[in-house]
Amino acid sequence: MEILKIEGLSKDFFLHEAQREIRSCQDIRFSLDRGQFIGIAGRSGAGKSTILKCINRTYLTSRGRILYESEAFGRIDLASAPEREILYLRKYEIGYVSQFLNVMPRTTAREHVMGALLEMGGSEAEAARDAREMLCYFRLPEELWDLYPSTFSGGERLRLNLARAMVKRPRLLLLDEPTASLDDGSKSLVREMLRSLKSKDTSMIGIFHDLTFMEGVCDRVFNMSEGAFV
Amino acid sequence: MHLKEKPVLEVKHLSVRYGEGCEACRSSLEKNRCPVCGTVWAANDISLEVYHGEVLGIVGESGSGKSTLMRCLYLDIEPTGGSAFFKDYKSGRTSIWDVSAAEKRRVRNHLMGMVYQNPILGLRMDFTSSANIAEKLIAAGERDAGAMTGRATELLEAVEIPSSRMKEPPRVFSGGMQQRVQISRALANHPSLLLLDEVTTGLDLSVQAKVLDLIRKIRAKYGVSILLVSHDLAVIRMLADRTVVMLDGKIVESGLTDQILEDPQHAYTQQLVHSLI
Numbered sequence: 001m002e003i004l005k006i007e008g009l010s011k012d013f014f015l016h017e018a019q020r021e022i023r024s025c026q027d028i029r030f031s032l033d034r035g036q037f038i039g040i041a042g043r044s045g046a047g048k049s050t051i052l053k054c055i056n057r058t059y060l061t062s063r064g065r066i067l068y069e070s071e072a073f074g075r076i077d078l079a080s081a082p083e084r085e086i087l088y089l090r091k092y093e094i095g096y097v098s099q100f101l102n103v104m105p106r107t108t109a110r111e112h113v114m115g116a117l118l119e120m121g122g123s124e125a126e127a128a129r130d131a132r133e134m135l136c137y138f139r140l141p142e143e144l145w146d147l148y149p150s151t152f153s154g155g156e157r158l159r160l161n162l163a164r165a166m167v168k169r170p171r172l173l174l175l176d177e178p179t180a181s182l183d184d185g186s187k188s189l190v191r192e193m194l195r196s197l198k199s200k201d202t203s204m205i206g207i208f209h210d211l212t213f214m215e216g217v218c219d220r221v222f223n224m225s226e227g228a229f230v
Numbered sequence: 231m232h233l234k235e236k237p238v239l240e241v242k243h244l245s246v247r248y249g250e251g252c253e254a255c256r257s258s259l260e261k262n263r264c265p266v267c268g269t270v271w272a273a274n275d276i277s278l279e280v281y282h283g284e285v286l287g288i289v290g291e292s293g294s295g296k297s298t299l300m301r302c303l304y305l306d307i308e309p310t311g312g313s314a315f316f317k318d319y320k321s322g323r324t325s326i327w328d329v330s331a332a333e334k335r336r337v338r339n340h341l342m343g344m345v346y347q348n349p350i351l352g353l354r355m356d357f358t359s360s361a362n363i364a365e366k367l368i369a370a371g372e373r374d375a376g377a378m379t380g381r382a383t384e385l386l387e388a389v390e391i392p393s394s395r396m397k398e399p400p401r402v403f404s405g406g407m408q409q410r411v412q413i414s415r416a417l418a419n420h421p422s423l424l425l426l427d428e429v430t431t432g433l434d435l436s437v438q439a440k441v442l443d444l445i446r447k448i449r450a451k452y453g454v455s456i457l458l459v460s461h462d463l464a465v466i467r468m469l470a471d472r473t474v475v476m477l478d479g480k481i482v483e484s485g486l487t488d489q490i491l492e493d494p495q496h497a498y499t500q501q502l503v504h505s506l507i
Contacts (some may be wrong), residue, residue: 013493015495015500016497016500016501017497017500017504023337035275053492053493057486057489058486058488058489058492059489059492059493060485060489060492060493082233082487083472084233084281085233085488087284087471087472087486088233104442104446104468105439105442105443105468106439106440106441106443107443118450132304156348161354
C-alpha cells in the first residue's frame, strides 16, 4: 500500500538581495509503500535534503504535489495542507531526524525524549517508561540520561535524535543524513536499528552520503545530481 | 478527521492610525507613514488566529507594530478599526474592542495575562510577591483570603520562587526573578491567552534559558495559548509553533516557525534571518 506519492516536486529559491533565483530539485517523482525504505544518494548540493524538507514543510514547495496517506486526515497534499494539519502530523505521524541537535536549553536527554510524548498528550508515567525503553533501545549510556545533551558526541546526539523521533512511533520517518560524521561502529548500530524499524512497518526515506551503508537496508536507491534523479 | 476547533483568539483587520488619514493613505503609504497627510499607521490591517495550546511568535524590528498589537489586545490602547474575538468570551461573537470600559476591565482580568519586558509595568514593586498575585485575583472578583494565599503559593512555586521569599517585594529580586513573578501573576486567573512581550530581553543568557524553560513548562502544564513577541529569533525558534513577521505595521509573512527561518519568502524576512549570528 502506498503511503507517499510525490508528483512533479520542484523547489526554487528566490534571493531578494541578490535578485537571483536558485533552482534546487526539479520534477521529482516517486512513491513509497508502507514499510518500504527509500534511499537517496548524491553529492552535496544535489538537492537531496530539499526533498525531505519539502515533505516536512520546512521548505515551501514551488510546484508539484506530495500526497501522503494520513491516518487522521486520509489522503492529504503536504505541499498545500493547512499549517495546523502539518503541525498535527509532525506531532503524531511524521518524524524527522537530522544530525543536528535541536533541544531546549536546560533540558536533559531523558526530558527531551519524554517531551515528545507529553506533547502528544501522554501521562508523565507513560512518557517516562517509553523514554527509558527508547533510550535503552538506541543504546544511549544510562549515565547520560540526566545530563544536558549540548556536551554529547555526534553519535550520542544522533541516537538521542532517533530516540526522540521514534518514541512517537511515526508512520513515516525522514532521515536527513543521520550518519554523517559517525564512526563505522556507530554507523552499523544505526543500520541495525533502521532494519529493525523497517521490520515494524515504519516507512522511511533516508539521505546518505555513503552508498555502501545503504546496501541491505534500502529497498530502492535513487541517485541525484543537479536537482534530478539520474 | 478535520481540525475544526475554533481559535482561542481571532483578530480581524486591526488598524491603529495616528492622524486623520486621507484618500492617499491606502495607495501611497511610504513605509507606515502617509506622505500626503502624515498619518502614521502603527498597525495596518492585521489579521491572525491563535489556537488552543499553541505559541504564536511575532517578530519584527522596532516600530513594526508588534507592541501596538499587544497593547490593543490587552486593551491598553483603542484601535482605529478591526475586531478581536475570544472563544471564551460571549461564544466568540462579540469583539472585545466593542464593549464598555467596565466590560473591558472584566475581559482583561479574566481572559488574559500580560508579561512586559520591563517588570515595573507589570508588577507592584513594593507589594509582596504573594500580594501581587492576590491583587490580580481580587480584580477578578476573588474575596476568600485563604483561597488567594493558596493560589499565590501554588503559582509562585510553579515559577520556582522559594517559599522563604514569597513575602518579599519584587523590588529586591533579580531581573530573572521579577520576570518569573510577573509570569505567575499573569497566570493567576487561568487566562485563555498569555501575552509575552520581549520577556527574555535584557536578561543574562543563563537566566534567559531558565525563563524559556519555565514558559515551556507552563504551556505543557496549563495548556495556555501564548502570543510571544520577540526580536530574538532563537527564542522564537525554541518556543513558537507558528510565526508571523511584521514590518511597517503590516504582517508581511506567516508560516510554520521552521519554515519562516529556513525558507523565508519576503525580502525583509530573508534579511532578518541572514542577520542571525
